[in-house]
Amino acid sequence: MHQIQAFFTSRADAEIAIDFGTANTRIFLRGSGVVFEEPSLCCFRDETGRPDLVAAGSEVTRMVDRTSGSLHIVRPLVRGVLNDIDAGRELLRHALRTGIGRRHLRSPRAILGVPADATDAEQKALITTAQDAGVRVVQLVPEPLAAAFGADVPMDGAEGSMLIECGAGTTEVVVLSLGALCLKRSVRAGGQALNQAIADHVHSKHKFRIGAETAERVKLEVAEWMADDHSHPKDLQLKGYSLLSGGPGALAVSAQEIIGVVDRHAATIVDVVRAVLNETPPELSRDIHDRGILLTGGSASISILQHAIARATGLTTRVAQDPLRCVTRGLGRMVS
Template sequence: MGKPDFGIDFGTANTRIVTSGGGILFDEPSLCCFMGQADRGELVAAGSAVRSMLDRTSGAMMVARPLKRGVLSDIAAARDYLAYAVQSSVGQRRLRSFRAIIGVPADATNAERSALLTAANDAGLGSVQLLAEPLVAALGADLPIELPQGTMIVECGAGTTEAAILSLGGICATASLRGGGDALDGAISDHLHFRHKFLIGASTAEKAKRELVEMFHDGVDASVSIRIKGRNLANGLPGAISIPVSDLHPVVEKHVAGIAAMVLNLLSQIPPELSRDIHDGGIVLTGGSAEIGLVGRAIVDVTGLSVTVADNHAHCVARGLQRALAH
């Protein structure tokens, strides 16, 4: 294929479209709203306009997420969303003339890759190339991956968390958890449901997570509470509940412990020269969920290695795509 025109960071939570010289053209939530089923209904809205519709649709309307756990879950929604995103970026020009790079999880199966390519082609795009997200994120984080030395990155996305060892411009070893920031949202929601008999929606769970992350970052006292609104299952009525940070701390700890265990397992399988490099260079976190401070602390606790969060960590994949386009 010829030189790509733009890169697409097609994420579980957000999608970004970039060009090599024009910056970010598009940055909106990966959401669609249909009248009827996604595979045969009419697209009502997509992107930012749908965020406020979550758990609030009526009648035959439904909100769809094109991706879950980092890979395509609804090919029709992905097709319509990509068409919307690209047209929002370039206008009503003929899409078949455009070529694109799209980031995918390093462990995506052939079937998952094929489904994404089909959705992109059905959306009207021309030639599409897929690149592994850990490699792209490392480019965006300014890591020296082209050198003959090991570099380790943990890409903390909404749908998947990937750890990778890179050297000489490629991936030497990788591991992943199909569950990122969205999985923590779900764990918080489940905890409130089963322990406190209180039901909340996806948007409220994400808001609670962000409040917790900010509190952990600021080092607030564990007795401080956050106020959450939803439905009291004891009486079925709308209500609010105050939950101490200490009550939700174990939920977050369990989530980050899984990430730390994945990192530890990957490190135990690599050659000794790469191990030496990682010991010297440490581990770099990228992705939107890298802001959860307990992730870095948990990795430090189990590995003893230094851990840093990349600058502008949420946009590392998008920046990496820009660099890939330039070369």
């Protein structure tokens, strides 16, 4: 079991905490708080066979789905784990320069968040990338454990708690007791996977291509419509590229149609929640029945998952305060 006390043994050595996420990267500096928070994006120019970094972080946001030719956008992490070591290194270098560059910290010692089910190879790749960026890694911390600490989940008692860390790239379901992860399961699907599923559906059914920004907007509009009285029909106005006309175009899609995509995505996560509940010992199950389920992570702020899990389990579900930053907050407390 991952015991939270074990992660405090090295905290005096760590100067920074890094939340290296699929959607966003954050750095917490001891004594200063969060000093860097930007999207996990890099833009490279490849004209000679050796890609050169053009931009990283927030500057790349406006370029997504708008580049062509030798420019290409890279997300260092896909589905919660490192997918491009070079991009990961460059993004971390950018984060260190931007966040702590003037504070004269050379090769800062750091703790890093990592998915609880990350393989040894995935963990080693993350450590190597961080070291190449100029970081000395003191400890890897399972992200659900950090999220629980950041969300003020009682950690030192024997009572059980269930937490679902709803990230952009992965969704992790854990049961905690005595400051440890007792049970953990995950699915490598998060908010970005739902965005991609929406874009794929529109492409397949309507022969119409939309970008990541439009897919995100569709997801948010559908979530808002579902949270309200969605008995009245709603059309979503999309702009993108029509394969039928061979050029830019507009398309109206009903929100009801997109609900089918949303439901399939939510069902995958609900299956994991049910599996963990089935494996939970009776006494911890009683605690979870009394306490309910806590959701953290950026995707938790959208009501889709919360309502789907509540309907499927019959348990109370609630969203942590500022769910997007629970992991960062927990990691930060470990170095403070």
